[in-house]
Amino acid sequence: MGEFEFIETIRRAFLEVGDGAITGVGDDCAVLPAGDGGAMVVTTDMLTEGVHFLRAEPGSERELPEARQLGAKALAVNLSDVAAMGARPVASLLSIALPPVCRGRWADEFMDGYRELSERHGVKLAGGDTTASKGGVAINVTAIGRAPLSLLKYRSGAREGDIVAVNGPLGESAAGLADILAGRHDTPPARIHRNPTPQVAEGEWLGTRPEVRSMIDLSDGLASDLLHILRSSGRNAEGGLGAEIELTAIPTPVSAELAVTGGEDYKLLLTVAPEAWSRLAEDYLARFGTPLRAVGRVTAGPPEIAWLDGGEPVAKNLRGFVHF
């Protein structure tokens, strides 16, 4: 059973329980309306040794030098989820289960990385739990963000005709993972893979723009994450919503195919009201010095992506990275 099915099973079993004003299950974050028109958004993510990261070289207890980067990454993926809602991350809670062997230097370096990223974005460590582990390291981070409720972005807001856009180059992380798996640990893509940069300021800024109708962070690759938007938004549109994506428009230093199927870019994928696109792109460039890139368009139809190469349809069955 894959991750997605189990979460869906749980979600359906719980739909009727509790406060109906709490929404966002199936989005990057849950949404809790607060007073004064504000809202808090909350997300959580678990990383386990041997599945999401290696702590020691396989077959030995020699520790890999990535504890600091792992500390930053554990927080970064959650800040990315908060940013994708158009919210500002304000606090995190960290739970960590540690086998005895890594309670010293490894844990200290992990915390150094976690703290550095917390400081960069002004995110308070508001609580947590430390416990023993009889197996490997397990890490869980919960991140909390704030935004005006009316400005939050969801996967469900896309409409037919929206421009599909991304806010940075894709595929570098996947190329870096390939380098690492081939033993090339120090290439620029490998460093990008180990140091994901959550789009915190960019997400909050895009949140303030009403013409941004839907948003998600690119954790599994555009081919997969855009389908989340199309399926979620398509429930509000008769006949559903699909998309056309122009592969030559994808910003990437690697192949377009790797760019749309590779995971862990942690850039933002958004859909934008077409009449406001030019102004948004100009303002974004003026604010951040890097471009928003239009890569396609939302269409009517089933939740499928039609891939174009120079405007011509290409028969590709591209799939995003499937986590477990």
Next chain:
Amino acid sequence: MGEFEFIETIRRAFLEVGDGAITGVGDDCAVLPAGDGGAMVVTTDMLTEGVHFLRAEPGSERELPEARQLGAKALAVNLSDVAAMGARPVASLLSIALPPVCRGRWADEFMDGYRELSERHGVKLAGGDTTASKGGVAINVTAIGRAPLSLLKYRSGAREGDIVAVNGPLGESAAGLADILAGRHDTPPARIHRNPTPQVAEGEWLGTRPEVRSMIDLSDGLASDLLHILRSSGRNAEGGLGAEIELTAIPTPVSAELAVTGGEDYKLLLTVAPEAWSRLAEDYLARFGTPLRAVGRVTAGPPEIAWLDGGEPVAKNLRGFVHF
């Protein structure tokens, strides 16, 4: 390194980072002020197989029948933390790392227990994460509560002269753990140990009473948890705060010694302005049908507990349950 020291190390390293309005590190929950005088409280707790629970009989893969109870307990301990702040739990997020062997029946039964307790208290499952584990099961629950900011209870509010009180019998869970470890799985205390009852309605009600000056949930035993209140509150009192506790006043079906040192009772421990004690106790009895029990008094002095037996000092060095 014990759990407490590592958390303290982290806490000190992070004190200056982020929004100073977010407080509560060192309390049962973090506190995030919301608009309109409201607040959200957040707490998180991780349970790992072999440390906090057994999934299968030692040395075999025969599953123990406690998955449902574990699902309820994983949520219960977090609802207890929310209740201890005087807040109402409204939502939870569940992360679970599962080895392949328990992705079927075990996981379903775990979720049944989690859902039953969620339904009982109207707590929405607002999000989560499911992932693989190369080791045992790891579970992380984050619970979120709401309360008016001005009504929240902290460990730091006790004053000299306060009545120390508990809201139910202590020691049953510890007696149940002893039964289980001796192979007696079906005794009434064993069932109490496996089914902790968070004091959700009681905590929210006590939160509305300004004469309740400090509160904590009894997870490690009164001898340990009262010291958390005394140390935290003592920082605001010249010369610090201690307490006198009358062992014969402790409500318990087991020995007073086990009652104050045993862990996992998940009742509430509170200190109350002495002039308002009688009225509070009457109102509590009228509301819940069970008594609040006065067990001692906050005194001036170092953060130590003087144990009395029939009013006479007894030389006991009682310590609460020390988790790792």
